[in-house]
Amino acid sequence: MxxxxxxxxxxxxxxxxxxxxxxxxxxxxxxxxxxxxxxxxxxxxxxxxxxxxxxxxxxxxxxxxxxxxxxxxxxxxxxxxxxxxxxxxxxxxxxxxxxxxxxxxxxxxxxxxxxxxxxxxxxxxxxxxxxxxxxxxxxxxxGFQIQTSAPLVDGQFTGMSIRGSQVYHGLISELGGAPVVMPIGEVYTALDRGVVQGAAGPLLGAVSLDWNSVATNLVRPRFGTxxxxxxxxxxxxxxxxxxxxxxxxxxxxxxxxxxxxxxxxxMEAEEAALIASGSTVVEIGGDKAAQIPQIWADTLFSAASETDAEVSNRLRELARAAGLTP
CATH class of the missing domain: 3.40.190.170 (Bacterial extracellular solute-binding protein, family 7)
Structure with a gap:
């Protein structure tokens, strides 16, 4: 072993x-x-x-x-x-x-x-x-990003299936996509065969996963911590x-x-390597880009509150008081 x-x-x-x-x-x-x-x-x-x-x-x-x-x-x-x-x-x-x-x-x-x-x-x-x-x-x-194999539709994921764990589901849905759960080891093949048209994950490690070979669009802005x-x-x-x-x-x-x-x-080196390999930066369109931090925070705190409301609410109160979250 x-x-x-x-x-x-x-x-x-x-x-x-x-x-x-x-x-x-x-x-x-x-x-x-x-x-x-x-x-x-x-x-x-x-x-x-x-x-x-x-x-x-x-x-x-x-x-x-x-x-x-x-x-x-x-x-x-x-x-x-x-x-x-x-x-x-x-x-x-x-x-x-x-x-x-x-x-x-x-x-x-x-x-x-x-x-x-x-x-x-x-x-x-x-x-x-x-x-x-x-x-x-x-x-x-x-440190989070989404890569797609298909072009954005009006700056969103309309009509796309996007692989992502639970942490990404709210944001994917808000941007018009359909979240899909699958093991990370299956993502490359799913992108290559068109089973999904995008995948969410950390920027760090993206080069080693090689998703950029089949999903060349780097959706920006990046988000989350x-x-x-x-x-x-x-x-x-x-x-x-x-x-x-x-x-x-x-x-x-x-x-x-x-x-x-x-x-x-x-992260700077990782992004440079992705672009050097042929990836292209594409931007979320309209007002949605500015709304991403709020959508992201609302989604995560809502999910946390479903089972652990007391600690989740305290964390958001502390973070808001310090200007660290919407």
Whole structure:
């Protein structure tokens, strides 16, 4: 079975940290909802977080497992149960368990602005009720896009079937399209055969998916703030001494700050590569382009409120007060 990252050996940990042979060491098992060969956000987080985690918590190491070990939609439960201790994921993958933080993808702002507005603390409190501790919220501002194989009709998706997970359905419908759910591995063939005429997804990673070979229209504006979650089993976190808890949370905060310039540069490079491959930017027409942030926010907060109204409403109040969402 392929693993996503090479495990850090105990011998290496002993060498780097100076931990005496025979001393107690902990190896934490981290699940990721993506494989680093196809998902650049997961690659960055693994390459940044794991070494910093191990430096901050001498004697502790991380072995990471990808979706080939546990399917993304099934990953939350084994982490809550303590079979795995860490989880890197997105709220769409536990939509059926909780939607409390689902609409965070409609909250903009910098990492610092989100923390100062109370967004981080509110999300943390919500996951605490599920037996999980928030370590980091990793945002990618204006990171969602839609690609189409067919030209827009009056600047909209009229008559088109657009592949997208639940997070995109409201926006696709508002712009005249018909949302379609399908596994990401089937999207290329569906676009190529005309089963769907477009697909929604993050800009980062679009080149590796190669949808641009069969869907050459890059619909603009981009929208939303894809937000990735680094979570820890609560019992595991609480078992750490207070100084190590603080050190781990500082690692999470540093990861968030490091992600901002990294992903801004990565998105610029990704878009340039798509255009160089023959893709063309097309614009949503009329007043709809200006309405996208409102449509996006209303759709996500409405979906979240269906099952988790209390936390969803608090998040929107906090974000609105700080000017981070419509």
């Amino acid at each position: 392929k693993t996503m990252f090479k495990p850090v050996t105990l011998a290496l940990v002993l060498t780097l940290t100076g931990l005496a042979p025979g001393a107690r060491a902990e190896t934490y098992r981290m699940l990721s909802s993506w494989d680093t060969s196809t998902e650049p956000v997961a690659a960055f987080v693994a390459e940044t977080f794991i070494p910093q985690f191990e430096a901050a918590l001498p004697g502790h190491s991380v072995t990471a497992f990808g979706p080939e070990s546990v399917p993304p939609f099934e990953q939350m439960e084994p982490v809550r149960a303590g079979v795995f201790q860490l989880l890197f994921t997105h709220t769409a993958y536990h939509y059926g368990t909780t939607r409390g933080a689902f609409a965070v993808d409609a909250i903009g702002g910098t990492v610092t602005e989100r923390r100062e507005a109370g967004i981080w603390d509110e999300v943390d409190r919500h996951y605490n009720t599920l037996g999980l501790k928030l370590i980091a919220l990793v945002p990618v501002p204006l 894809p937000t990735y979650y680094l979570l820890m089993n609560m019992d595991t976190f609480e078992a750490l001494p207070a100084d190590q808890q603080d050190a781990l949370l500082r690692v999470g905060a540093d990861l968030e700050l490091a992600s901002e310039p990294h992903f801004q540069a990565a």
